[in-house]
């Protein structure tokens with residue numbers, strides 16, 4: 001290495017003698033982690049430790065300039081006097097700016113490739129950040145897609161669930177819902193409901209389970225997998241077994257068409273879609289789902305589908321279809337307190353009209369009256 005004396009340094013002030021910069025220096029006799037030293041540019045080279053006892057000058061022609069560091073933003077000046085490895089690492093912006101601003105023409109050939117590399121490195125980093133940002137944003141993008149394509153995603157999630165798994169989920173939900181239901185297990189009403197329901201759903205892929213709950217609300221609901229709960233209020237509001245059969249057929253189709261399953265997935269969003277698709281119902285999901293039962297609302301198209309397909313169930317079971325229309329009609333005409341069944345299964349004029357048309361078209365099947373005296377079935381229910 002060349003070692004200039006102090007006089008040589010101060011004799012060539014140029015544009016840069018007044019300013020020095022600091023950099024991390026590596027070399028023989030220095031600490032292995034490098035030593036931060038002052039340096040100065042003069043016309044002949046880089047002056048290290050200017051003004052100090054160790055002052056030395058490295059001529060520009062002996063320097064190699066490379067880009068270093070994780071982001072290639074570091075500037076590394078290196079030189080090899082007599083086979084020794086020396087280098088100066090400039091990582092802070094002021095030092096690099098200083099060097100770029102004050103570099104003499106002699107250093108330009110080494111600096112040009114470094115500048116190019118830095119630009120390419122910056123481009124790569126930007127690309128890297130873009131990819132990283134996309135990766136971090138992915139959940140939000142998925143959420144946006146979810147909100148935008150909800151129905152398709154819900155259908156997809158539902159399609160991943162076997163009937164068997166749906167029934168397992170239904171069991172869990174029913175167990176969660178049970179403590180808040182006053183189930184009537186003995187007597188005429190549960191037996192009749194089970195007989196009508198069984199008749200309607202014979203031969204379907206689901207093992208339906210029919211229940212009667214002591215509750216004055218005119219309501220019924222279907223849990224995914226086939227538990228159907230009918231409230232005593234509904235049994236009392238009906239004037240015939242056929243009217244109840246119409247409601248049961250409608251509810252059964254909400255199960256068969258997986259409307260209940262899809263509505264629950266829709267309401268709980270991603271978490272349910274993922275859990276349900278993975279067959280993992282743990283983590284309180286069943287409880288949350290149970291809390292939704294009885295208040296799940298379906299869209300108008302789902303209601304119409306349940307009506308029309310329910311009509312098929314009635315036809316196959318040879319049950320007269322008139323009860324389905326008359327019961328919803330009767331409820332719709334009733335004033336006063338809102339009827340739970342109608343708030344969850346809105347009986348629009350369109351829906352009733354479509355039902356009437358469908359019945360007129362193919363509803364004249366050979367029906368057999370259901371063998372129950374409805375007044376006496378109602379008489380077996382708890383008063384109130």
Ligand SMILES: [Zn+2]
Pocket residue numbers: 250254298303306344345
């Ligand atoms: Zn409905």
